[in-house]
Amino acid sequence: MQRKSFGNMQCPIARSLERVGEWWSILILRDCFYGLTRFDEFEKSLGIAPNMLTRRLNGLVEAGLLERRQYNEHPPRFEYVLTIRGRDFQPVLETLLVWGNKHFAPEGPSVVIIDRETGTVADPVLVDRTSGRPLSDPAFCTAPGPAADEAIRLRHARHRGPHAEA
Template sequence: MQRTSFAGMDCPIARALDALGEWWSLLILRDAFLGLTRFDDFQHSLGIAPNMLARRLKSLAEAGLLERHAYSHRPLRHEYRLTPAGRDVFPVLAALGAWGSRHATGGKVLVQLAGRADGAPIDPVLVDRRSGLPVTPETAEFRLGPDAGPAGGARAARIRLAERRNGDGVDAVPT
């Protein structure tokens, strides 16, 4: 089944999901941060079908998140290394992991983010670089940027309508 592309949407979240939205993609990137680089290693770690893994690796390379490097020429074999854009996904995975630890493991500590220097557990929080404040629904909101097109304006109007219905906008879901 062909999935819908979000590449043309005026939304950075939608465009990011175009590159990252398949769950296998995030798990492949997680494993790349753990040091895996080779097809067989990803396949063994994830238990993913070879054809699906090949598609996901190709997609991640096309999105500029992984680079292919030949490590054998007979037979031709590649390894996959994180690019700078791929490395920029680390805070997203850290936040997703923290959310999962709080809300999806039944209270079990299955994986911890830890400081490389001291090994102490880290509880990641997204912080605004300018103000130093945590980014939460109470301290921040999504607004249209200066380059948003007409579709973004229509979406913003639906969001404002939903905010008026809900009273505060925190629970508003755009349609």
């Protein structure tokens, strides 16, 4: 059975999942943020089969999240470096970290985000850049954007009420 592609759906979440929705891909990106760049480093860190790692790295390169750079000619060896698109994934990883610590770490957090200068543990929240208010505030909701098709507009009208059409 062939997997459905989300790449051409209008939903930005579906399009994002097409690029990073497989757990190995997210863990590879996590390791990139921790400074890993080489195939053998990812393989050791993740305990992933080489053929699966190759597929996931190629997919992340094709999606524009990683850049493949040759660092050795004989034999040819490559490293994988985050692109701007890949670096923009950092807040998603940090949000997953905080959510996982809150809901799935009964023993307590094993990884936290800290202020490098003070060592203070951060308590990150997503905020609206304009108002500074947290996006968890009930005043915020999703709404169809300028490129929304009829299906997206109907979905939002059904689930959000009359104010969804912003």
